[in-house]
Amino acid sequence: MTTFAHPREAFPLLPHSERTPQSNEGPSGSTTRPWILRFARVPDSTQAIEKPAAVYDEGSQMSVGLYDGPLPYMTTHSPTVPDGNMTNPPPLDEGPKD
Amino acid sequence: MPTILVIAARDDWPTDRVVNVLTNRGVRVFRMDTADFPQQAILAGRIGTRRGWSGRLANSHRAVELSDIEAVYFRAPHQFRLTDGMSKAEQRFAAAQARAGFGGVISALDARWVNHPAAMTRAEYKPIQLATARECGLTIPPTLVTNDPDAVRAFAEDTPGPIICKPVASPVFIEGNELKTVYTRRLSPHDLVDLRGIDTTAHLFQAWIEKAYEVRLTIAGDRLLAAEVHARSARGHEDWRSDYGSLIYHRTDTPADVAEGVHRLMGRLDLRFAALDFVVSPSGAWTFLEANPCGQWDWIQGATGLPIAEAIADELQGVPT
CATH class of the missing domain: 3.30.1490 (Dna Ligase; domain 1)
Structure with missing residues (x-):
């Protein structure tokens, strides 16, 4: 049986309010910056998906649109592409991290 | 009354799709985000020598008896939202208590899990994935x-x-x-x-493995739902996530030997859902790259019609495949 050092590791949760922590700090120096980050880039915003406005409905336990039309999940088959907009962070394919 | 517990972010729309399938099948669903605890959700769990965890999990709209929970869909929920006014030290203390208490009781439920959080955490580690995939007979890159x-x-x-x-x-x-x-x-x-x-x-x-295309293999329970991912640009060929617009998808079948290895891998990692990435060489050989225990799947269903939400619902309901 696997033993975990801390319950945080055994019950993974997303960060409290945002999937990716905010930072206004820029890159550090070449001897302190992780090498792989020299290949980091701002994703292609031309492929970003605009998600329709929606609210969570406690009755159906699903999101519903603010206007008439199909349920929001029916309108969004496309993956959300990271576009540099911090209000539109991408889903993390790697799952919850903290 | 038998219930499926869904623990996911409220704005996780692919989870809506699973909830919708379950609801349409007449299944009772209790959905929450861990962020609801402790302010909007109440847990009162008891255990004794004669009985396992029982008690009540409730929010302002519905309640579920813990012993009625037959399956749990656990998908990237948020951290606990604590009462305003706590000091930082109190927040850290309270969050740890919530995690070990709420998370501990939920994790202890004897239910079908998709996926159990502890298994998912362990399986997130790429070095573990690679070692396990190798042991299960899958080809991996050096x-x-x-x-x-x-x-x-x-x-x-x-x-x-x-x-x-x-x-x-x-x-x-x-x-x-x-x-x-x-x-x-x-x-x-x-x-x-x-x-x-x-x-x-x-x-x-x-x-670098020379490839004709890649495969996103989504597994739900024992079902393998494979989609070829063809990139029509150089950057998409290097990493398809970098150029979704260049991609086209086709349903495909998983070779028998790969399927056997994948089933062994899922068993060893104790996962009932994962999105696996493979490279397929020009000669047709499959090489395992990585497993995403909480991977995205909705766009693959949209592009190929593969019934992934239905397969997840089947697994939660314990439908034999």
């Missing part, structure tokens, strides 16, 4: 994890063709108020001249 520049040079020399680097953990971060990501990169000799910064943390390098 891989190096290191913070040693000399080891990188040696790996590049030992590898007949090009090598790639990719993050070992999440590729996304915000820097200078700008969202950035790191895709898989096929390295040129020039890239390897200056290795300053390798020693700052762990880095992952792999042999």
